Amino acid sequence: MHDVTTARAADGTGAAHPEPPGPPAPVTTYRILATAGVFEPGYRGGGPIRSLRFILDTLPTDIDVTLITRDRDLGAAAPYPGLSGRLIRRDPRSSVFYLDPTSPRQWVRLLCHLRSHPADLLYVNSLWSMFSVLAITAAALRLLRVPAILLAPRGELAPAALAIRRRKKRLFLAVWAPVLRRLDVRWQACSWREQRQILAAFPWARVMVNGNECPVPDRAPPPVTPHDGPLRLVFVGRISPMKNLVTALAALARVSRPVHFDIHGPREDEAYWARCRDLIAAMPAHVQVRYLGELAADEVLTTFSGYDAFLFPTLGENYGHVILESLAAGCPVVCSDETPFSDLIASAGGVVVDPATVPAVAAVLDSLADRSASERAAAKEAAGRRYRLWRQQTRELHVLDHARRFCR
Known part of the structure; x- marks a missing residue:
């Protein structure tokens, strides 16, 4: 039998009632x-x-x-x-x-x-x-x-x-x-x-x-409109050796199909940026490269949504928020195998290049440039859909x- 503490009723009947609970224990911060x-x-x-x-x-x-x-x-x-x-x-x-x-x-x-x-x-x-x-x-x-x-x-x-x-x-x-x-x-x-x-x-x-x-929302990206023009690639990140923009540019120089490539990010390492500028200056005519400066945090998702793929041959990411931002915006990722998200990238319309050598990245970009407008649109839709599913399943x-x- 359970031992229940009781108190005499206020009306004097002697009926037993549970003792009222005391004040809640203070919360220790x-x-x-x-x-x-x-x-x-x-x-x-x-x-x-x-x-x-x-x-x-x-x-x-x-x-x-x-x-x-x-x-x-x-x-x-x-x-x-x-x-x-x-x-x-x-x-x-x-x-x-x-x-x-x-x-x-x-x-x-x-x-x-x-x-x-x-x-x-x-x-x-x-x-x-x-x-x-x-x-x-x-x-x-x-x-x-x-x-x-x-x-x-x-x-x-x-x-x-x-x-x-x-x-x-x-x-x-x-x-x-x-x-x-x-x-x-x-x-x-x-x-x-x-x-x-x-x-x-x-x-x-x-x-x-x-x-x-992960602060990236799981709301649906904007609707995808197929386009027939050149492959639209983007780089978003700090311009420093770890982000490996040099490999991205060297690979673009080997691509045989028309490509537009936009670069966003702070020039953290000016000596490294000088190497990038030399590669841009020697780019073949069918590859157009633009440096568009830095992006504020609230501009990143909107920017990604306007491209067919995020080119990111990084040398290493302990997390990789920018990868999740790209996928959330419906932009597939072409990336090295140096992030925690290789499986997610591959299942979300992107490509994991391992090892991310210049010839290997160039071959992937040529393959993406050969895609039809409907195939590019399908890959963008897959990126947004797969990201939302991943976000719903991830709980820590x-x-x-x-x-x-x-x-x-």
């Missing part, structure tokens, strides 16, 4: 201090900005996040108007502090805030960022007291990424790895591929795999809720 080199309203940082925006916009009700970020966009000389040195409340559960690292006054203001708002978790985005290094160093010196640290390398441990400035990175890791190990830093990977990359560099690492960072625990359990 889990506080997270996060760092990132760049955040909104900036957009030049690419996918990590969109990941963090999605994470902050979908926080569980008992998690509060303060994000510390630079007060200007990647590579920008001027700060965002009216934001430098300010703590901005985005919503009831997240705030952003826009820091000018050269301002002692702002550092004092930030340190006062951190002392009065102790965190349960330090969540750093990037292995190399000054913000990550300073925050982890502060934790190591006990200037910043946090029970746990989670580090998201954001693709920086991919083999192609480590090959850039290899000697400097090896030296840094030789010094930094013992610090991370002593602090029992935990790691976030956005895919099983990235988990393997982290363990290759840090075999002792404890890695949480969670890629629930919120990244920071997962982190709270993983970092206990």
